[in-house]
Amino acid sequence: MNPVLHLNMADWLDMFQHFTALSLLAVGGAITTAPDMHRYLVDETHWLSEHQFTSSIALAQAAPGPNILFVALMGWNVGLNAAAGHGGGWLNAALATLGVVVAMLGIMLPSSILTYTATRWAHQHRDNIGIRAFKSGMAPIVIALLLATAWLLSAANNQPARDWPLYALTLGTLVLVWRTKTHMLWLIGAGALLGALGWV
Amino acid sequence: MPPMPEQAPLNQPRSKTDLFVSFTFLALQGFGGVLAVVQRELVDKKRWMTREQFIEDWAVAQILPGPNVVNLSLMIGDRYFGLPGALAGVAGMLAAPMVVVLLLAMLFGTVSDAAWAQGALRGMGAVSAGLIAGTGIKLMSALRTNPMRMPACLALAALSFVGVALLRLPLAWVLLCTGALGMGWAWIQLARQAQGEGA
Secondary structure: OOOOOOOOHHHHHHHHHHHHHHHOOOOOOHHHHHHHHHHHHHHHOOOOOHHHHHHHHHHHHHOEOOOOHHHHHHHHHHHHHHHHHOOOOOHHHHHHHHHHHHHHHHHHHHHHHHHHHHHHHHHHOOOOHHHHHHHHHHHHHHHHHHHHHHHHHHHOOOOHHHHHHHHHHHHHHHHHHHHOOOOHHHHHHHHHHHHHOOOO | OOOOOOOOOOOOOOOHHHHHHHHHHHHHHOEOOHHHHHHHHHHHHOOOOOHHHHHHHHHHHHHOOOOHHHHHHHHHHHHHHHHHHHHHHHHHHHHHHHHHHHHHHHHHOOOOOOHHHHHHHHHHHHHHHHHHHHHHHHHHHHHHHOOOOHHHHHHHHHHHHHHHHHOOOOHHHHHHHHHHHHHHHHHHHHHHHHHHHHO
C-alpha cells in the first residue's frame, strides 16, 4: 500500500535540504547515498513505501540515461503520495512534478556548482604543477575504477556453474568494445534478448 | 584497430544546440553505464577530445561529488560555450531520459517480476559490465603519455583495483591513499621533466 501524505511547505523544504546535504557526499555517484535516502524517506518520514523505493532504483537502472534519475522517480512518487492525501485528480501531475523538481534540484545543485567552480579554477591554473600532477596521478586510478566497477557488477553473479554464460557474455562484450566498432545498442539488445530467452 | 592519428586536429561542437542534441543521443543510448557511450561517441567518432583529455576530465568528474556523467557533460559544455554550454550539456544528458523514465513509471510502475523481464535485465547487466571494462582497457593507451611512465601507472591501477574490487574497501579511502601516491609520484616526475628542460 502506498502512503497517503499531507505534506506542507516545511516538509518540501525539509526534503530539499536533505537532498542538498546528500549531494556533496555523493562521491562515486548518487547511488552511494541510497542507504541514507532509504533511512530518510522510508524509515523516518514514511513518505515512500519500501516497494516504491526499490522500484525507483530498479526502473532507473533498467531505463536509458544516467542512473541519477532514480532520485527523480523518488520525488515523483513522494508527489503522488502527497496528491493522494489531497484527493488526487489534477493534483497528481502537479505534485508529482513538484516532487521531481525538489528532489532533482536538491541532489544536483550543490555538486554541480562545486564542479563548475572547481573545474573553472583548475582550468585557469592548468599549467600549475599541482593541477597537472593531480590529473596525471589520478588517470590510472580512474581506469582501475572502471575495471573494478565491471568486476563488482559481474561478482554479483557468484555461482560459476550456473553463471558462466553471463561471464562469457561480459568477456565477449569486452573484446567487441575494445577491438571493434560494433554499435553498443546492438550489444545491449543482444544481451536483453539472450537473457529474456533464458540462455544466459 | 588503427591507432588514432597523433596530430589530426580535433573537432568541436558547432553550437549549444549541437551540444544539447549530441548529449541527448548519448544519454538515450546509455543503458547501465553512459560512460562507455560517451567515450565511444565523443572521442572515437566525433573527436571532440583525445583519449588523454577524456581520461583527465573523467578523473575530475569522478573525484568530485555528484553524478559523474552529468559532471562530465557540465565540464565539456562549459569548455566550449561557458555557463550556457554547461547548462545545455546537463540538460541534454537529463531531459529526454527523465521523460522516458517517468513515462515508464506511469505505464508500468516498476520493473516486471516476470522471468523473461528479469532475464533480460540480467543479460543487459552482463553486457554493461563488458562495456565498462572494455572502455577501461581501451583508455589504458592514454597512459602511454603519462609522466609517471607505464610501469608505475600499472602498479597504481593494480593497487586501486585490488582495494576496491577485491578487498571492497570504501571508495573514498582508496581514492585518498592511491590518489596521494599517484599525485605525489606524478609531481616528482613532472618536476624532474621541468628541470631537464630548464638545464
